[in-house]
Amino acid sequence: MSAVGESLTAERLDVDPDVTAFTKLATDAGWGDGLPLVPPTEEKVQAFVAASRRYPEHVLGEIPPRGAACTVELLAINAVMAGAPAESMPLLVAAIEAMTAPEYGLFSQNATTNSVVPGLLVNGPIRHDLEIPFGAGCFGGQAGPAPAIGRATRLVMRNVGDQVVGVTSKSVFGQPARVVSFVVGEWEERSPWTPLAERRGVPGNAVTVFGGTGTIDIADIHADSGPELLEIIGKSLAFPGTNAFIHRSVSGSGGDEDILVCLPPPWVDLITADIPDLEDVQHLLWMHAALPVSWWPATHREKLEAHDVIDDRGYVKLLSTLEQYLVMVCGGLGNLHALALHTFGQGHSVTRPIGDIPPPPNGSAS
Amino acid sequence: MNVRIYDGDTHIVEPPALWQDRVPTKFKALAPRWVKNDDGSESWVYEDGRRVSPVAGMMAPSGTSPVTWDLYSRTTYGEIRRGAYDPEARLHDMDTDFVYAHVLHPTLALSGPTNFSRDNVELQLVCTRAYNDWMSEFCSTDLDRLIGLALLPISGIEDTIAELERVRDLPGIDGVLLTAWPNGRATPLPEDDKFWAAAAAADMPVVLHVGITGSSEQDAFMGFMKLGDRSLVLGHINLERTAHAIMEALSYIIIGGVLQRHPALTIVGTETGIGWIPFFLEQTDDNFRRHRFWAETELTMLPSEYYRRQCFNTFQVDRAGILARDGIVENIVWSSDFPHTGADWPNSTVTIEHNLVGVPEDERRLILTENCRRAFRLA
Numbered sequence: 001m002s003a004v005g006e007s008l009t010a011e012r013l014d015v016d017p018d019v020t021a022f023t024k025l026a027t028d029a030g031w032g033d034g035l036p037l038v039p040p041t042e043e044k045v046q047a048f049v050a051a052s053r054r055y056p057e058h059v060l061g062e063i064p065p066r067g068a069a070c071t072v073e074l075l076a077i078n079a080v081m082a083g084a085p086a087e088s089m090p091l092l093v094a095a096i097e098a099m100t101a102p103e104y105g106l107f108s109q110n111a112t113t114n115s116v117v118p119g120l121l122v123n124g125p126i127r128h129d130l131e132i133p134f135g136a137g138c139f140g141g142q143a144g145p146a147p148a149i150g151r152a153t154r155l156v157m158r159n160v161g162d163q164v165v166g167v168t169s170k171s172v173f174g175q176p177a178r179v180v181s182f183v184v185g186e187w188e189e190r191s192p193w194t195p196l197a198e199r200r201g202v203p204g205n206a207v208t209v210f211g212g213t214g215t216i217d218i219a220d221i222h223a224d225s226g227p228e229l230l231e232i233i234g235k236s237l238a239f240p241g242t243n244a245f246i247h248r249s250v251s252g253s254g255g256d257e258d259i260l261v262c263l264p265p266p267w268v269d270l271i272t273a274d275i276p277d278l279e280d281v282q283h284l285l286w287m288h289a290a291l292p293v294s295w296w297p298a299t300h301r302e303k304l305e306a307h308d309v310i311d312d313r314g315y316v317k318l319l320s321t322l323e324q325y326l327v328m329v330c331g332g333l334g335n336l337h338a339l340a341l342h343t344f345g346q347g348h349s350v351t352r353p354i355g356d357i358p359p360p361p362n363g364s365a366s
Numbered sequence: 367m368n369v370r371i372y373d374g375d376t377h378i379v380e381p382p383a384l385w386q387d388r389v390p391t392k393f394k395a396l397a398p399r400w401v402k403n404d405d406g407s408e409s410w411v412y413e414d415g416r417r418v419s420p421v422a423g424m425m426a427p428s429g430t431s432p433v434t435w436d437l438y439s440r441t442t443y444g445e446i447r448r449g450a451y452d453p454e455a456r457l458h459d460m461d462t463d464f465v466y467a468h469v470l471h472p473t474l475a476l477s478g479p480t481n482f483s484r485d486n487v488e489l490q491l492v493c494t495r496a497y498n499d500w501m502s503e504f505c506s507t508d509l510d511r512l513i514g515l516a517l518l519p520i521s522g523i524e525d526t527i528a529e530l531e532r533v534r535d536l537p538g539i540d541g542v543l544l545t546a547w548p549n550g551r552a553t554p555l556p557e558d559d560k561f562w563a564a565a566a567a568a569d570m571p572v573v574l575h576v577g578i579t580g581s582s583e584q585d586a587f588m589g590f591m592k593l594g595d596r597s598l599v600l601g602h603i604n605l606e607r608t609a610h611a612i613m614e615a616l617s618y619i620i621i622g623g624v625l626q627r628h629p630a631l632t633i634v635g636t637e638t639g640i641g642w643i644p645f646f647l648e649q650t651d652d653n654f655r656r657h658r659f660w661a662e663t664e665l666t667m668l669p670s671e672y673y674r675r676q677c678f679n680t681f682q683v684d685r686a687g688i689l690a691r692d693g694i695v696e697n698i699v700w701s702s703d704f705p706h707t708g709a710d711w712p713n714s715t716v717t718i719e720h721n722l723v724g725v726p727e728d729e730r731r732l733i734l735t736e737n738c739r740r741a742f743r744l745a
Contacts, residue, residue, distance in 0.1 A: 053720075
């Protein structure tokens, strides 16, 4: 039956409204991450549902490993607890829909021994409305609602998906973003290229969900041209112990995943002075992100050779195709660093529009 | 949503003591009386037992799932949302739904004074006045947000006009509800013109809920109910949503020259939907162009021009109408039907978003705020 006419259905509990008391109660009950939690009162949850522009029982997707349906109401409850603003609900709706798309592979990310975590890459004017950081410190440290927005997705994994450290999640180390995720915008105004989401078929307000295993800082002070800089960045991406290389050695189809490369505006200026087209930039990254097969010990070499992933130069490329390099412009104006995030594989980044309104409920009585 | 949302069609549920607290002593035995039965159920008793109706389970189901609805079920006032009959609770329900103002129609009395008695005119009149006095008291809790409609008699044109003129100065009464033609019958008569003139002079918008319904429609409904064939009952209810009655009423009102003779009169069709309006106006204009010569019509403008000048209609779920709103965007008013079955409370804003996808801000402001304020002369 449709959502029409239904109000909130979650169990109501009488709790101490004090944040400290509620946080203790919720954390003891397994609903929290240790940080303070905002009590999800009926009024607050209803406001968040309304801001989502979806009915409360609208199912956004099933959250693994439990496979439980994440309704708008459940998302709203977790978003309230996380301290996210109500205005972020359309972004969160799109993010959960993207994460639960089959091609994303959320089950393996939520259950793996890896430290991967779904992060949100935001495009469009909504970056400004929601104060999504895209300048200095955008991956952490800039004050604003982004950590709370990311935390809402993490609480959904915990409370809807039953992702429990050491039980259903086998992540050996975890990582800080498993608490607040990473919610980053693209500095579209400083990018010479079409925005990331639009390149993936979604213009305007959009979120790309990307599973990041952690941030890799790539520093350089010597490169004096676009090709030199891309060579350094590309080579820095390739190290033997990445999941991408592991997949190449296991199935040969490895390098199936995406890698996010964040370039700060000064480096983009330097690169585009020589190489204006993004496809050429991706090509150089793809070409340089490789290692000579001789770097691997014999056992590993045998696996790589068995899967025919060694090119004519005797190199193994990190990824199969250049399109898998997701290049995004963001970061501060310090002229020394790029940032890269590898992923876990077994899935692909997914982009969804934000604020997309479902068809009207005419005749939706079933 | 950055506008104050005015809901053009909501309902109250008449509280248990409404009539017994207000009618003169000599009418108390005959006036509607709420009773608690031995088995715990509740009923409304009319005319001292001549007719008894259970407190129906679907009078105010907002906030519950349609899977739980049953037109044949019973409920009690303890189970009905308090906001259906208590003004403070009502305002809280409105806040929960992010809606600023409600235009208030009856529930039990929606069929008009026949609800009180079929043949006792005196009883009809005192009960109608009692309802209107109660509505005024209800709205006085917040005159900005509670927009009351007064019920009009069906006992003749003079009674109808007299009550119109009595309620015009009652606080919180911002419109009058017709449940029959002003003459009190199911068909219009020339004498109705005195009422239209009086309503225009009083600057009181005249509301037709679904259409101008008469007792014959009520009889049909009750007949289907007694037959017990649920699909027939649903078919009858569906007529409410498909604009049959309002097209009939507006045909008489517009073509009959009511709006020509009374340019200050406003007609508000509530719970009518809007998707039919472009069709209706196009057909009516075309018909007028072809037949106006032999018909000796007094109209000096196209029928559609009268409609645009003086009429409003409310809709709940009508994406078809929104997509066809060109030319009527200043005549359409969003509504919820709260607490009846058409409402999506407390998710009205979600339903609004679904319906208004792609509608620019200035038009949203008309549909959600300004048209309703204009229709009901809200300062």
